[in-house]
Amino acid sequence: MKKLTENMNFSAKNGLLDRRFFLKAGLATSGGLLSASTLASEGKDRFPWMKQPGSGMGESGPSKYESHIKRDSVGSQPGTTGSGASRTPIEHLDGIITPSRLHFERHHSGIPEIDPGQHRLIIHGLVERPLSFSLESLARYQQTSNIQFLECSGNSGAMISPKPLQRKASDLHGLVSCSEWGGIPLKVLLDEAGVKPEGKWIVASGSDAAMMSRSVPIEKILDDAIIATHQNGEPLRPSNGYPMRLFLPGWEGNACVKWLRTIKVTSGPSMTKDETSKYSDLRDDGIAELFTFPMGVKSVITSPSLGLDFAGAGIYQVKGIAWSGSGRIKTVELSADGGNTWAEALLDQHVLPKSLTRFRSAWKWDGGPATIMSRAIDEKGNVQPSRESWFVGRAKNTFYHFNAIQTWGINAAGEVSNVYL
Amino acid sequence: MFISKLMKVIYTCALIIITQGIAAADVSFGATNPNLGEILPAEYVDQVDFVVMPNGDGLPHGSGNAVSGKKIFNVQCVACHGNEAKGGINGDLAGGHGTINGPLPKKTVGSYWPYATILFDYIRRAMPYQTPGTLTNDEIYALTAYILYLNNIVTEKEIMSSETLPKTKMPNSEGFVWAYPASE
Numbered sequence: 180m181k182k183l184t185e186n187m188n189f190s191a192k193n194g195l196l197d198r199r200f201f202l203k204a205g206l207a208t209s210g211g212l213l214s215a216s217t218l219a220s221e222g223k224d225r226f227p228w229m230k231q232p233g234s235g236m237g238e239s240g241p242s243k244y245e246s247h248i249k250r251d252s253v254g255s256q257p258g259t260t261g262s263g264a265s266r267t268p269i270e271h272l273d274g275i276i277t278p279s280r281l282h283f284e285r286h287h288s289g290i291p292e293i294d295p296g297q298h299r300l301i302i303h304g305l306v307e308r309p310l311s312f313s314l315e316s317l318a319r320y321q322q323t324s325n326i327q328f329l330e331c332s333g334n335s336g337a338m339i340s341p342k343p344l345q346r347k348a349s350d351l352h353g354l355v356s357c358s359e360w361g362g363i364p365l366k367v368l369l370d371e372a373g374v375k376p377e378g379k380w381i382v383a384s385g386s387d388a389a390m391m392s393r394s395v396p397i398e399k400i401l402d403d404a405i406i407a408t409h410q411n412g413e414p415l416r417p418s419n420g421y422p423m424r425l426f427l428p429g430w431e432g433n434a435c436v437k438w439l440r441t442i443k444v445t446s447g448p449s450m451t452k453d454e455t456s457k458y459s460d461l462r463d464d465g466i467a468e469l470f471t472f473p474m475g476v477k478s479v480i481t482s483p484s485l486g487l488d489f490a491g492a493g494i495y496q497v498k499g500i501a502w503s504g505s506g507r508i509k510t511v512e513l514s515a516d517g518g519n520t521w522a523e524a525l526l527d528q529h530v531l532p533k534s535l536t537r538f539r540s541a542w543k544w545d546g547g548p549a550t551i552m553s554r555a556i557d558e559k560g561n562v563q564p565s566r567e568s569w570f571v572g573r574a575k576n577t578f579y580h581f582n583a584i585q586t587w588g589i590n591a592a593g594e595v596s597n598v599y600l
Numbered sequence: 601m602f603i604s605k606l607m608k609v610i611y612t613c614a615l616i617i618i619t620q621g622i623a624a625a626d627v628s629f630g631a632t633n634p635n636l637g638e639i640l641p642a643e644y645v646d647q648v649d650f651v652v653m654p655n656g657d658g659l660p661h662g663s664g665n666a667v668s669g670k671k672i673f674n675v676q677c678v679a680c681h682g683n684e685a686k687g688g689i690n691g692d693l694a695g696g697h698g699t700i701n702g703p704l705p706k707k708t709v710g711s712y713w714p715y716a717t718i719l720f721d722y723i724r725r726a727m728p729y730q731t732p733g734t735l736t737n738d739e740i741y742a743l744t745a746y747i748l749y750l751n752n753i754v755t756e757k758e759i760m761s762s763e764t765l766p767k768t769k770m771p772n773s774e775g776f777v778w779a780y781p782a783s784e
Contacts, residue, residue: 257689258680259729288726302637303645310637319634371637382651388732390650390725396780443651450654450715452722456707459776465701467712470780574705 191522193515193549198525200541201496250281251349261289264331266353269500270481274527275326275535277356279411284418285331285354288389291438295422298386300406304443307373314408314422317363323405324361325428327533328502330354330474332431332458336578338566338585343597348484351585351597355502357535360426361409366401378444383425386440393434394448395427403428406439429504429533430472433458461574474504475582476563478511478538478555489593492546498539503557507531511538512554517600521554544589550598552586566599652721656766659720663761664742666749672739673746676728685750694750700772710751714776716768719744
């Protein structure tokens with residue numbers, strides 16, 4: 180190990196190592212640790228759990244030692260229990276798939292308990308034939324599955340605070356998750372219903388108590404929208420729309436209506452409460468932009484992050500997630516000197532369109548005060564903006580679609596905080 | 601004889617084309633759509649259609665004004681939205697006029713919402729929070745009228761209906777642009 184650190188390739192200033200550092204190091208660092216547990220007979224070592232058979236098969240959750248990893252900062256509107264959000268504990272996860280039990284939530288009137296036998300998907304409006312589909316009949320259609328992210332457009336809204344809020348990564352950015360979504364291309368069902376030439380939008384409504392509704396242009400529906408019935412291999416969880424939801428790859432989560440019941444083909448948008456009064460982006464000239472659907476290119480460092488402090492100078496893995504509603508992530512860059520120099524991070528194998536991408540790098544922290552930040556660039560050339568430039572042209576208290584660079588500061592004690600540069 | 605042979609060749613070729621065509625079509629969505637959608641009668645479609653459009657399409661018969669709306673509001677809505685729709689635990693529905701292009705925009709129905717029809721659509725779908733679906737259309741029109749009245753958009757006695765609601769101009773109706781489709 181020592182030999183390797185002496186020959187480190189620094190790719191940007193202040194300790195950012197070549198992104199392949201861990202790959203190289205891995206070759207030389209095998210060799211187990213000797214445990215201090217009680218020694219068994221014949222001079223060989225066994226932990227207590229190696230001395231008797233373990234528990235049986237069947238239902239099992241995560242290790243009890245990981246029970247702190249759960250949906251975080253659950254909050255609901257005053258006087259309600261199901262009108263709010265919970266967040267994905269991104270600082271405790273790795274890879275790109277969010278376990279379904281940890282997928283973030285945003286509901287408007289609780290989670291309905293839907294009997295799949297009674298549920299129907301209804302397509303009506305400007306169509307030749309209004310149609311009704313049971314879940315059973317939908318299972319006979321050719322399905323597709325894709326690994327794609329879902330992000331609430333209110334994610335990271337706390338970053339507009341004039342002073343940096345000292346909150347965990349999940350509290351700041353945990354309204355994003357990534358799943359393998361399985362379902363039926365909505366185009367197939369619309370073709371069956373026969374969209375009339377004047378049908379240009381759809382209005383999707385859920386069967387929750389708020390009948391959440393959003394208007395979506397038909398181009399997106401014909402492009403890649405699906406009626407999602409499966410998430411990470413299993414039927415959707417009730418908190419994610421069981422038995423079916425609209426899924427619009429790369430577009431803001433609110434438009435991916437859960438517990439989907441009706442799709443009305445219309446000539447224009449319905450101007451629903453959510454798409455006008457809520458999910459619109461107010462500019463500094465007092466004009467608000469409607470239908471800002473695609474989620475911008477973005478990255479977040481999940482480790483280190485607030486609460487995951489450094490324990491003394493040395494080499495650490497810096498890791499995080501990056502995504503773009505416009506396609507694949509091309510590169511993620513890291514800076515440990517306030518953005519003066521940047522080093523390219525290593526991307527894990529799966530670099531998929533409109534999906535989370537996992538990035539990592541090695542950082543030799545010298546034990547002094549430092550900052551670390553990431554910047555994502557997607558295949559269309561979109562570059563994640565600085566916080567300062569994100570604000571340009573926006574009204575003061577608008578917070579939707581926040582995708583700017585975030586910086587973690589590390590003090591001499593190794594404590595991590597949220598900082599603005 | 602020659603003609604007959606030629607016909608046979610043409611026939612065989614056609615058969616190959618047809619069978620290959622079927623084989624190719626078998627793997628495409630179009631040909632394998634099992635067509636399992638059940639055609640719905642118009643009466644049923646009407647029962648599940650809650651969509652209200654800004655031009656008034658989808659608004660039902662019925663009417664109400666702010667006088668009757670106030671009485672309903674003070675029973676059904678005041679606990680969350682506050683007296684006269686201000687100062688409640690769940691956001692103000694009135695006030696904030698003129699703040700949208702100022703330093704601290706305050707978004708309410710009156711200061712921000714682009715269309716009056718949204719009120720009817722949303723109340724019918726989602727309110728009252730604990731008992732959605734319990735208000736009559738007359739009551740929804742009356743509540744809509746009351747919230748518009750509290751924002752100085754209609755008078756106390758003005759009747760809101762499928763006729764008048766789409767014609768009711770909101771103060772911030774010019775305050776929006778469409779980001780979709782994106783202008784290149």
